[in-house]
Amino acid sequence: xxxxxxxxxxxxxxxxxxxxxxxxxxxxxxxxxxxxxxxxxxxxxxxxxxxxxxxxxxxxxxxxxxxxxxxxxxxxxxxxxxxxxxxxxxxxxxxxxxxxxxxxxxxxxxxxxxxxxxxxxxxxxxxxxxxxxxxxxxxxxxxxxxxxxxxxxxxxxxxxxxxxxxxxxxxxxxxxxxxxxxxxxxxxxxxxxxxxxxxxxxxxxxxxxxxxxxxxxxxxxxxxxxxxxxxxxxxxxxxxxxxxxxxxxxxxxxxxxxxxxxxxxxxxxxxxxxxxxxxxxxxxxxxxxxxxxxxxxxxxxxxxxxxxxxxxxxxxxx
Ligand code: AMP
Numbered sequence: 163x164x165x166x167x168x169x170x171x172x173x174x175x176x177x178x179x180x181x182x183x184x185x186x187x188x189x190x191x192x193x194x195x196x197x198x199x200x201x202x203x204x205x206x207x208x209x210x211x212x213x214x215x216x217x218x219x220x221x222x223x224x225x226x227x228x229x230x231x232x233x234x235x236x237x238x239x240x241x242x243x244x245x246x247x248x249x250x251x252x253x254x255x256x257x258x259x260x261x262x263x264x265x266x267x268x269x270x271x272x273x274x275x276x277x278x279x280x281x282x283x284x285x286x287x288x289x290x291x292x293x294x295x296x297x298x299x300x301x302x303x304x305x306x307x308x309x310x311x312x313x314x315x316x317x318x319x320x321x322x323x324x325x326x327x328x329x330x331x332x333x334x335x336x337x338x339x340x341x342x343x344x345x346x347x348x349x350x351x352x353x354x355x356x357x358x359x360x361x362x363x364x365x366x367x368x369x370x371x372x373x374x375x376x377x378x379x380x381x382x383x384x385x386x387x388x389x390x391x392x393x394x395x396x397x398x399x400x401x402x403x404x405x406x407x408x409x410x411x412x413x414x415x416x417x418x419x420x421x422x423x424x425x426x427x428x429x430x431x432x433x434x435x436x437x438x439x440x441x442x443x444x445x446x447x448x449x450x451x452x453x454x455x456x457x458x459x460x461x462x463x464x465x466x467x468x469x470x471x472x473x474x475x476x477x478x479x480x
Contacts (some may be wrong), residue, residue, distance in 0.1 A: 180238050264280065269435065
């Protein structure tokens with residue numbers, strides 16, 4: 163039996179299915195979670211299907227969350243999408259169900275769940291959900307296709323990042339045929355507020371870059387307040403240093419109201435997720451996140467990036 167078969171068999175055994183995703187959702191988290199929910203609703207109209215988790219912030223144009231009482235977890239199947247580590251699952255109640263399925267595309271550092279499908283070759287978890295639907299001949303609604311397409315566009319940086327394969331493009335092409343308004347969706351995903359645009363200017367002006375292309379910038383609370391920006395608005399800023407020719411790998415340190423720093427690491431070459439793992443984080447080889455308790459720890463992380471960039475430039479590592 164294939165893994166898609168196994169997952170479908172388990173889904174068929176339950177009348178109630180509750181789908182979770184990671185905290186601070188991005189388009190792929192919501193696309194995979196709510197795309198799967200839409201597909202299950204369309205194919206199994208008698209089952210109760212819920213999509214749950216914390217605030218979706220400015221991604222409400224993609225989907226909204228269901229609010230459900232604890233009792234509904236009793237005897238339910240829980241599916242978690244796009245979430246590598248159990249502590250990052252949004253909604254602690256994910257463990258209250260009868261069985262748990264993990265579907266993800268991050269390195270499988272925390273293999274939680276009774277049934278797991280982890281495909282690190284996939285550009286996005288939304289691509290995996292689309293693969294599932296196509297492999298099992300499930301009906302896709304227009305909105306399911308929109309959600310999955312949005313997730314793929316989000317996680318591939320509009321098909322630019324190296325995780326984009328010919329298969330990714332084939333899946334995206336099939337999804338486009340479902341007739342949703344892709345122009346509108348792309349605009350919703352790409353447009354930024356004037357405040358974020360102004361903060362981009364600050365980021366470019368203040369980015370520090372060493373001779374090997376290691377870059378960093380601090381976005382502290384004073385700066386975020388000055389530009390009227392919340393942590394959730396910073397997603398659009400994180401890829402920007404990568405558009406600079408001399409930048410090879412970079413860190414964006416975003417100070418949180420509690421005082422610690424959210425660390426967002428990206429790379430065009432050296433693998434950086436091992437650094438992230440050493441600082442309570444993880445993620446993909448070229449896109450990871452971590453946490454640092456103060457500026458000194460951020461500087462430590464930056465020094466690790468500098469060493470990686472130096473070795474990479476000298477061809478000592480890949
Ligand atoms: P971000 O910079 O938050 O967009 O995260 C980039 C990637 O790193 C995503 O794929 C996340 O799943 C992963 N990531 C971010 N923060 C953490 C964390 N604290 N622990 C594990 N993985 C993380």
